[in-house]
Amino acid sequence: MAETRRVQCCIAGGGPAGMMLGLLLARSGVSVLVLEKHADFFRDFRGDTIHPSTLELMSELGVLETFLRQPHQELTELAAQIGGTTVPIADFSRLRTRCKFIALMPQWDFLNFIASEASQYLTFSLRMETQVTELLRERGEISGVRATTSTGPLEVHADLTVGADGRHSTVRERARLAIRELGAPFDVLWFRLSRGPEDPPQSLGRAEAGRLMIMLDRRDYWQCAFLIKKNAFNAMRERGLTAFREQIAATAPFLASRLDEIARWDDIKLLTVRVDRLDRWYRAGLLCIGDAAHAMSPIGGVGINLAIQDAVAASNLLSRPLLQGALTTDHLARVQRRREWPTRLTQYGQVAIQNRVIEPFLGQSAPTTATPWVFRLLKRFPALRRVPARVIGIGIRPEHVAAVRAH
Numbered sequence: 001m002a003e004t005r006r007v008q009c010c011i012a013g014g015g016p017a018g019m020m021l022g023l024l025l026a027r028s029g030v031s032v033l034v035l036e037k038h039a040d041f042f043r044d045f046r047g048d049t050i051h052p053s054t055l056e057l058m059s060e061l062g063v064l065e066t067f068l069r070q071p072h073q074e075l076t077e078l079a080a081q082i083g084g085t086t087v088p089i090a091d092f093s094r095l096r097t098r099c100k101f102i103a104l105m106p107q108w109d110f111l112n113f114i115a116s117e118a119s120q121y122l123t124f125s126l127r128m129e130t131q132v133t134e135l136l137r138e139r140g141e142i143s144g145v146r147a148t149t150s151t152g153p154l155e156v157h158a159d160l161t162v163g164a165d166g167r168h169s170t171v172r173e174r175a176r177l178a179i180r181e182l183g184a185p186f187d188v189l190w191f192r193l194s195r196g197p198e199d200p201p202q203s204l205g206r207a208e209a210g211r212l213m214i215m216l217d218r219r220d221y222w223q224c225a226f227l228i229k230k231n232a233f234n235a236m237r238e239r240g241l242t243a244f245r246e247q248i249a250a251t252a253p254f255l256a257s258r259l260d261e262i263a264r265w266d267d268i269k270l271l272t273v274r275v276d277r278l279d280r281w282y283r284a285g286l287l288c289i290g291d292a293a294h295a296m297s298p299i300g301g302v303g304i305n306l307a308i309q310d311a312v313a314a315s316n317l318l319s320r321p322l323l324q325g326a327l328t329t330d331h332l333a334r335v336q337r338r339r340e341w342p343t344r345l346t347q348y349g350q351v352a353i354q355n356r357v358i359e360p361f362l363g364q365s366a367p368t369t370a371t372p373w374v375f376r377l378l379k380r381f382p383a384l385r386r387v388p389a390r391v392i393g394i395g396i397r398p399e400h401v402a403a404v405r406a407h
Helices: 016-027 052-060 107-118 170-175 233-239 241-251 253-261 303-324 329-362 373-380 382-393
Strands: 003-012 032-035 073-075 077-082 085-091 102-104 124-127 130-138 141-149 152-163 179-181 186-194 205-208 211-217 221-229 269-271 276-278 286-288
Touching: 003 016, 003 141, 003 303, 016 032, 016 107, 016 124, 016 303, 032 130, 032 152, 052 303, 077 382, 085 373, 085 382, 107 124, 130 152, 130 170, 152 170, 152 303, 170 286, 186 253, 186 329, 205 241, 211 241, 211 329, 221 241, 221 329, 233 241, 241 253, 276 329, 286 329, 303 329, 373 382
Parallel strands: 003 032, 003 152, 032 124, 077 205, 152 286
Antiparallel strands: 073 102, 077 085, 130 141, 141 152, 179 276, 186 221, 186 269, 205 211, 211 221
């Protein structure tokens, strides 16, 4: 016999969007249950960039000082090495925010922090190792979920079900929400290499002769993302691991002495990049946010922050009707209307960079001798770096945490 729960909001997915929404709703007094299919938050394939917009939210919640005690690095400038030239791209030091930097923090640390803060509210619950399998329906509306747990089946009845379960969302699929594919011309190979004491102090994007690599500093190792043409992984495997190591060494020569740490193909994970969004983010009783509503390109590392902005907007707009038992589809539509155009504009920018910069560059075979004109402008005129800093660090239509009303 299935265990049964009743809450005002059930959230499928314990990523940034789901955990932040759970925290904010519980803070407002809404009874909320977050269901996460994994046993913990420890997974490599997640963004590590906590942007100034998210740090501003931490300040509004009154937890910024505690948050910044977590191990992290602070990136005040984003730069890329193109051929032999280091090009500054974004200068966060001039942003009008409390934190004028990107915090590089493993996402599992971020999620554990949010879970700890949310657990202080009696109306918040988190169930790990709980995977949503079906949606419950009542009188034509979504009325909750059916899930499997480590101890047996679970049924959760809720006034609102939120799909925050990522780009392969079960909730989205079961709700039969139509997806608009925007495409991506590249995939990413994800691997780690140890970090040496003489290595560069900050993460850099590196570009050379058709090769692009991003490196995230995780204190004792580099988390590396190597970009390849779409569907090119099988051909790369056929050329052999030695050939792949040679490409890394040519892109980042200081890593050459430790490439034997990539001992087999199992040490490399393929991340299939996709950019898409739902035409409609909701049905009666259900809302999708974050990657479940709009999968983003890794360009700019803005996906996690866009997902968190969705969560803030959803909490601001839905807390009161949930508490009053008066939630309607119009309330859900307001969330989409508020967040859709920032999503669209961000995706349009990402697709333009993919198609006009990354795809042509990945097709190059000769060494890079010229820096693209836009990067030359950024290097020559430092004030221009405020523009990408604003787009990456703050985004379009940043959200703010609403004050909690007395109940």
